[in-house]
Every structure is written in structure tokens, then in C-alpha cells.
Amino acid sequence: MFTSIAFLDGVFAERADGTLEFHAAAPPSDEDVARLLAAIRRVLRLLARRGLATEDAPDVDPLAEEFPALAGISSAAVQGRVALGARAGARVIQIRREPDAPWVTSRDPRQAHLDGFDLHAEITAEADDRARLERLARYVLRPPVAQERLALTPEGQVLLTLKAEWADGTTHLLFEPIEFLEKLAALTPRPRIPQRQPSRSLRPLRKSRARAPPIAALNRWGSRLPRRLPPRADRAPPRSPATVPSP
Secondary structure (H helix, E strand, O other): OOOOOOOOOEEEEEOOOOOEEEEEOOOOOHHHHHHHHHHHHHHHHHHHHOOOOHHHOOOOOHHHHHOHHHHHHHHHHHHOEOOOOOOOOOEOEEEEOOOOOOOOOOOOOOEEEEOOEEEEOOOOOOOOOHHHHHHHHHHHOOOOOOHHHEEEOOOOOEEEEOOOOOOOOEEEEEEOHHHHHHHHHHHOOOOOOOOOOOOHHHOOOOHHHHHOHHHHHHHHOOOOOOOOOOOHHHOOOOOOHHHOOOO
16 A cells, blocks of 8 residues: 655744744654654554454444445455456466566665555655645645556556566556456545545635735735635525536
């Protein structure tokens, strides 16, 4: 599992006049990242000892009760197995590098690896570098599969090129068409279940957001982002079902 999270590298403090001032934090050192990763690992072990780890959770799954087919697909995806088709229950086909190929290890700063966990905290964007900040946000919000890394084999199978080589040397995954569709189904968010939540100070309707310097800067640059939704009486009335275009 791979997760990207964008954080503010500092804190906001309230001035005497009620406006907010941002105090930048010092960049984390390599030791800071290693200590954080070790702390995460210790917490997971503690949860496992107390029977609170996810693998020890009770066999009560609302998704399985409401959508059993989707639950089976999601469970197979987590385990790296196939849920549908002639290969149901088998592992996803992995294509590895040549056995004699040189092993490449990451030597990036502010990166730590421990027991299968990898933490990387090197990428930053300055407050005034809006282009870099946009690229960072786009990276965090990117879809799970990039179109340019997909290809069809002559046999009609779907070949996915991994962006980075896995620890066991896997560079590609090979799917039958129905297997690939089931993986996409497992990655598709269900309605009304947010996949990403901004921190409290960055939420659009947060009162303190208007007092933060970045919002004032955005307004100077000509942004027309609304501070809050208009009153319900002023909103456009919803369209009737007859006027909703068919998908």
C-alpha cells in the first residue's frame, strides 16, 4: 500500500489583531524520519499485542453485508489475488527483473526503511512557488493507474509497468482483462465516502482560513474562490430527474 500526504511544514499562531501568522518548522533530519518510522512500527506492534490490529478485527464487515461481490474483489486486491475469471484465487502474475540485474537501493535524504515500511519526507514546495505546489498537489491527488504505463499484449492481456521496482524485483503486473477490471472496481471510491480530508485549518468553510496569510495572497493574485456557500435560498434549484443527462 502506498499513501501520499501533503502537510503544512509549520503552524499558525494568532496575532493580537486576530490575524494568523505562519511559523515554519525546521526541515526534518534523516534521524527524525527514522525515529518517526520506528515509532509507527512500535505502535503497530503494540496494537497487535493488545488485539487491536486490523488483522485481529472481528469478522464484521458492513461492505460484505451490503455489497458481497465488491467486498470479495476488495479482499482479493489487498491480498494480491484474483477474484473473478478462470484464475480466481490465484496470485496476480508478477514479472520480475533479470536475476543478474544490479540491485538498486534508494539513497534519498529524509527517507527511512524498516520491516517493509518506507517513509519519505523530502519533497517540499515554498509558499510562493505556486507552480511547484500545484505539481505536488496533483501528485498527491493522482489516479492510482497512469494511462501511459498500461499496454495490451499480443495475447490481449493488460500489462502494467510499475513506476518503481518492488523489493522482490517485480517490474510489471500482468492481468487478464476481467482481472484488470476487478482491480479498477476495488480502487473506485464508493459514493458519499470521502477519500481525502484536509486538515482543519485548510477546510473551505473553516472560519480561521480567511485570516491565514496564504488566503490573502490568493485574493491578491486574482483568485475568486468563495469564502462560503451562498444561502440556500440563493442557490440554483436542483434539476428535475427528467432534465438530468443520461451517462
